[in-house]
Amino acid sequence: MKRNIDFPGGWIPDEEEACPARQEEDVSGMVRNGMELRRLNRNRIFRAVYESGRVSQQELAFRLGLSLPTIAQNLRILCEEGLLKEDGSFASTGGRPARGVSCIRDARLAVGLDVTRGHVSAVLTDLSGEIVRGIRRAVPFSDTEAYYRELGEIARKVIGETPPERLLGAGVSFPGILAAEGGIRSSHVLGLGARQEEDFTRFLPCxxxxxxxxxxxxxxxxxxxxxxxxxxxxxxxxxVGGAILLGGSLYEGENLRAAEFGHMTLVPDGLPCYCGKKGCLDAYCAAGILSNGYGGSLDAFFTALDRGEKAASSRWDAYLRSLAVAVNSLHMAFDCPVILGGYVGAYMVPYMERLRAMASALDTFGGDGSYLQPCLYRREASAVGAALLFIEPFMESI
Ligand SMILES: [Zn+2]
Incomplete structure (x- = not known):
């Protein structure tokens, strides 16, 4: 599990308690006052416990370069806030055994809803983004009050008995473009024009x-x-769409339309795209390119492929050729890992080596295609990511 450590260059000195108002310089080179330093130290201690699972005060002091009294004071506050708990003791080689501390991961929870054309998924996640509870319901989208009421009902169901003070909020992901001034600009998939955020969220209980x-x-x-x-x-x-994550942040673009990779032109004057243009990547790499003719089922397509059926093999070859061009272009532009997700991404693991070899053959710098990675979430990545809209800021605020 990835966690940002705010100060990869080293540690923050902990003398600020003696002189709270003093301006100090930490190792990141930024001048911070004592109050902010104390909060940052608390955040680092919380994150270190969170990442460790279970850890002793001594280990924390050693790892973070903070004094034992500073560690103890912050642990006491974090325990009082219900975010950490004492958790047994570690065997000692002499002297008193070291007491353990661990994170209460469900101290706060968040809801993620993913709206698609045919389904609604809802997850309740804890502070580590683990799904505590999930629901997936076949509900065809319709721009009606009844539909939005059902969204609210699904959210209430996944929230269950969670006390309101532990619930951070609900993120709602949808297949479309947000408007810079707030709300929705449009959604081709849902057949929606501009809408207020409130239209979607008015019946949610948080x-x-x-x-x-x-x-x-x-x-x-x-x-x-x-x-x-x-x-x-x-x-x-x-x-076909995507996301660009740079330095831990989402790059959204000036019009919130960054990473619309589906409409990069792959073939000039090529196959028609739903956007009205020709030759877009979407026309070559959307899931339907594989599942059409297999009852719309990717499972059926990959079963046919694994059985060695000729029609499926040639369709897959053409698909991979287009995909290799696209991922090579993305890698040339961004020089970072390229993660393959979405419905097709969930099936990619057995075919990664082949795709890597095809991408490698296109690579100007002779790379081996190891920048290509299959997705970690086979399902519900969008719902979990929507919940993270509330988890991430909370983690930063501790
Ligand atoms: Zn297009």
């Missing part, structure tokens, strides 16, 4: 926020990866 589905999935994928701060996420679902 505060809520909308997000693009591929951006949410990319956020979840990066969150789940140790030590990676930047990645391009390519979503291969009923439409």
């Amino acid at each position: 505060r809520a926020m909308l997000c693009n589905d591929a951006s949410a999935a990319g956020r979840a994928e990066l969150w789940g990866r140790e030590g990676e701060n930047s990645a391009v996420y390519l979503s291969l679902s009923n439409s």
